[in-house]
């Protein structure tokens with residue numbers, strides 16, 4: 001669905017040096033980026049501010065022409081065949097609107113139907129389904145300018161789906177939304193990917209979006225790919241330890257546990273946080289604990305996704 005190889009984009013920026021002199025400098029926003037996304041995948045494209053995410057997205061959607069490299073989306077060169085691509089993909093920019101500000105939401109959708117020449121029956125059924133799932137019915141006749149951010153974002157997502165795209169590209173779709181709106185949108189997108197098989201590529205700073213939606217992550221920093229893989233694999237790679245939290249029936253000291261590298265004791269010896277390596281199974285640690293004390297409750301804690309991504313950035 002997406003093929004990117006040695007993709008590069010440079011910008012020339014002019015900065016003032018001293019009182020009269022200006023200096024031209026080339027900024028390489030995307031520097032030999034490569035990755036592929038297969039049909040049906042949901043991939044998170046993450047990186048710190050200025051990493052090159054939006055620039056990549058703009059090249060994938062044909063808004064920006066690459067300085068060099070290879071890019072194909074749905075088999076076409078986005079910059080050369082932008083119009084054709086627009087009929088096959090949906091794009092949502094959290095910070096920019098594709099809706100007509102003064103028109104009711106319904107009229108914006110109608111206009112987009114005409115732009116994309118969506119057959120009336122397809123349009124009606126897609127609109128009905130999206131509006132129901134995203135609970136937008138009560139707002140269809142409200143001018144876009146009067147919608148809350150959460151309502152508008154749901155509107156943006158509907159607008160991007162009216163022509164039934166194979167791929168949906170989202171740049172910061174949950175930015176500024178409250179927790180409930182975020183959750184509703186994530187649920188909708190997860191269903192879209194699972195039930196419809198729509199491919200998703202999204203950039204976000206909210207790693208809960210990734211946890212909820214994207215089994216795979218492509219991490220970029222300073223224009224280059226730092227890591228690309230399944231979230232679980234990246235977790236195992238950069239965070240080679242997990243924590244077993246055990247609550248004992250009675251306070252006890254635990255000694256000689258297999259694979260346990262460090263421990264922290266709380267509640268006067270009742271709760272133990274045992275950090276163990278991935279070479280050991282949780283079952284082995286648990287049975288060694290159970291041989292020494294009576295266990296009341298336990299949980300295995302994986303490192304948080306924020307921690308995984310922070311460690312990936314730090315590797316640089």
Ligand SMILES: Nc1ncnc2c1ncn2[C@@H]1O[C@H](COP(=O)(O)OP(=O)(O)OP(=O)(O)O)[C@@H](O)[C@H]1O
Nearest residue numbers: 011013027029047048049050051052053054055056
């Ligand atoms: N039109 C432009 N002209 C000059 N420099 C630009 C332009 N667009 C982006 N850049 C620079 O390219 C780099 C990458 O920017 P980009 O917007 O792609 O990052 P990002 O990962 O999307 O960041 P953020 O998370 O802050 O949105 C930055 O250093 C930015 O200043």
